[in-house]
Amino acid sequence: MSLAIRAASLTDDQPQLIGILERNIPGRQEGHFEWRHQANPAGPGWSWVACDRNDAIVAMASVFPRNVWVDGKRLICGQVGEFVVDAPYRSLGPALMLQRATFTPVDSGELAFCYDCPPHDQGMSTFVRLGMSAAAEVIRYALPLTANEFLAKKIGTEVWTKPLVAGANLILSMRRRGANGHGLEISEFNSAFGEEFTQLDAQVPSSGVIRASRSSQDMTWRYQKNPAWKSRVLVARRAGELVGFLTFVTFGERASIVDIFGRPPAEMALPLLHTMIDLCRREKRGCIEGYCSDASELSAFFKQAGLRRRERAARVVAYSKGNEKVRAQLHSGLRWAFSQVEIML
Numbered sequence: 001m002s003l004a005i006r007a008a009s010l011t012d013d014q015p016q017l018i019g020i021l022e023r024n025i026p027g028r029q030e031g032h033f034e035w036r037h038q039a040n041p042a043g044p045g046w047s048w049v050a051c052d053r054n055d056a057i058v059a060m061a062s063v064f065p066r067n068v069w070v071d072g073k074r075l076i077c078g079q080v081g082e083f084v085v086d087a088p089y090r091s092l093g094p095a096l097m098l099q100r101a102t103f104t105p106v107d108s109g110e111l112a113f114c115y116d117c118p119p120h121d122q123g124m125s126t127f128v129r130l131g132m133s134a135a136a137e138v139i140r141y142a143l144p145l146t147a148n149e150f151l152a153k154k155i156g157t158e159v160w161t162k163p164l165v166a167g168a169n170l171i172l173s174m175r176r177r178g179a180n181g182h183g184l185e186i187s188e189f190n191s192a193f194g195e196e197f198t199q200l201d202a203q204v205p206s207s208g209v210i211r212a213s214r215s216s217q218d219m220t221w222r223y224q225k226n227p228a229w230k231s232r233v234l235v236a237r238r239a240g241e242l243v244g245f246l247t248f249v250t251f252g253e254r255a256s257i258v259d260i261f262g263r264p265p266a267e268m269a270l271p272l273l274h275t276m277i278d279l280c281r282r283e284k285r286g287c288i289e290g291y292c293s294d295a296s297e298l299s300a301f302f303k304q305a306g307l308r309r310r311e312r313a314a315r316v317v318a319y320s321k322g323n324e325k326v327r328a329q330l331h332s333g334l335r336w337a338f339s340q341v342e343i344m345l
Helices: 014-024 030-037 092-101 121-129 148-155 159-173 195-203 216-224 265-282 298-304 324-333
Strands: 004-007 046-051 057-070 073-085 114-116 136-144 185-189 209-212 232-238 241-251 254-262 287-293 308-319
Touching (some): 014 030, 014 046, 014 073, 046 092, 057 092, 121 308, 136 298, 185 265, 232 265, 265 287
Parallel strands (some): 254 287
Antiparallel strands (some): 004 046, 136 287, 136 308, 185 232
């Protein structure tokens, strides 16, 4: 099959772009498309499409600008997303052509680098063919708050299982949080993200690491304008000053940590985690999960709070061109301090 790759127009091609997204991704995509492409505080992105002989769009890939900190400097990189291919065209050829197209903004100097976060081996296949390897891995951690879901899979939901479930839940509920010994005031945050978040973002050291920006503009876009889900935010203050925050989303009985950030991490991370755990217990959530790269200091705090390492959620594959120093930093010189906020769109 003969396919042609071209840059997409986010206005003229928008109906077809939304159409192919909805054919391949569950749920309505129109609002999310506008959020990703038009409301992004880092600027508009790029999309490329593969077209058949009738000029119908049968595959698509995009790159979205992201404000990041790289070794103490604030840069704009790109994250690959909206990588979809209609079923009849799912072969390595179209995927390779689209993957190469996503390198274009880096090759032209518009972005410092770009990265993709394939969640499985199939998503890594194009990078393997291109001779590229992962710079980091992001791992899922989990803490069951009730045994209902786990035991239902193991022993079913018959009447005779209820005493076993109740006993297991009692044991889980006996876990108690540690004391907050750092003079922190922790509360749920329901206001606009102000300049204090931008100041905190700049104050947290970023030397030697790659991480996302947490400016007020980025926070507002990510957590208050996102049409896909409603975020919840816990903030930690000392004498009224913002020193950290935790963001999470809930899906039924499951709560998923999106981000934990602040200074110093050793003083604010565990109190925020324990507060979230207590809140989720009161709301009768069944499980808490969090994500971080192996190089992130969050992994130690997850373990101390009772979250246990589970499966790999994604690999991070980076592309840069021209600057050998940047290329070396991305692959071995810097620590990818990634959590869910860096890999999700």
